Amino acid sequence: MRLFIKSSDYLFWDAIEDGPIIPMKRDDEGRLVPKRKNEISEDDKKKFQIDDNALHMLFCAFGPDIYSKVSSIESAKEVWDTLETTYEGTSDVKETKIGILNLSYKNFKMEPDKTVSKTFDCFSTIVNGIKGFGEIIPEDKLVWKLLYSLLEYWDGKRTAIIEAKNLKTLKLDELVGSLLTHEIMKLGREDEMEIEERRVEKLEVDKKKKLGVALKASLHEESTCNPLNPA
Incomplete structure (x- = not known):
């Protein structure tokens, strides 16, 4: 409005x-x-x-x-x-809401079951809430906060971004774009690994089936040719 x-x-x-x-x-x-x-x-x-x-x-x-x-x-x-x-609300209520939002911002961390997109949505909700009460957080601080809110398995990518980019000038949307690209590639590699694992498992199952058939055939042949066999 x-x-x-x-x-x-x-x-x-x-x-x-x-x-x-x-x-x-x-x-x-x-x-x-x-x-x-x-x-x-x-x-x-x-x-x-x-x-x-x-x-x-x-x-x-x-x-x-x-x-x-x-x-x-x-x-x-x-x-x-x-x-x-x-x-x-009144000024006291506003102060309380701002305090809650600032605490949420301070403690913000990526959750294990959340994607980059979902994490950024939650982060944006908190930041926009703070902005709605007239407090503006500089973009370089938002970049730093989001980058260091990532889980440990992002350490490699985080280090690469820090070494390749200037966090003082890096835009928030550029950071999110880089993280999304990395996540998509990572998920793609995980899918390939899962497909390969399933292929290997299937080969093992087929191999065991063939061995089982061969063993049964061998036992049958042995029992048929043995003159002491009561059958």
Whole structure:
């Protein structure tokens, strides 16, 4: 919603962040006071309209449930502040959520049953959650964190990336792409090894079957040719 409003007119977002522009004048004592209605100029009305447009844009985005909670509010900033408190909580709640997200980020590790793609999805969810609360983590730190969250069997690939790349300039999507390529190749090699193991196992089984048939035939021939055989 923030991006949509900014892309429509940045002045609308200013109104949401800072509140409506109230036309002011100086009174006889030199103090700034709001203008009376009959003192408001056409230019002042245009400034007033910025907040109305922002408020209208917000209302158009809401469903009935949300609209019923904020329909009586008369400024875009108040509406936005109400939404933040309703859906993100008070400042104390926000601090708690940020603390939980930061702890999840600090302790993040790749799970044994997760692929690179699934791991990156979980990592992105945590990072985007932190970003949603206004905390931006530099990309080089994200690269370092994701790289060192990998399991031990990635040690070889991790070392290769560190030696070949500059982690200060390496992009996160480049790192993920490199890891995905390595994972695909590794899975391909594992499939080939599994196929070869099955082939060897089948040869062993066939060999044992042939030996068993040959042994039975030999015993049968021996029993048939032996004159002492009661049969």
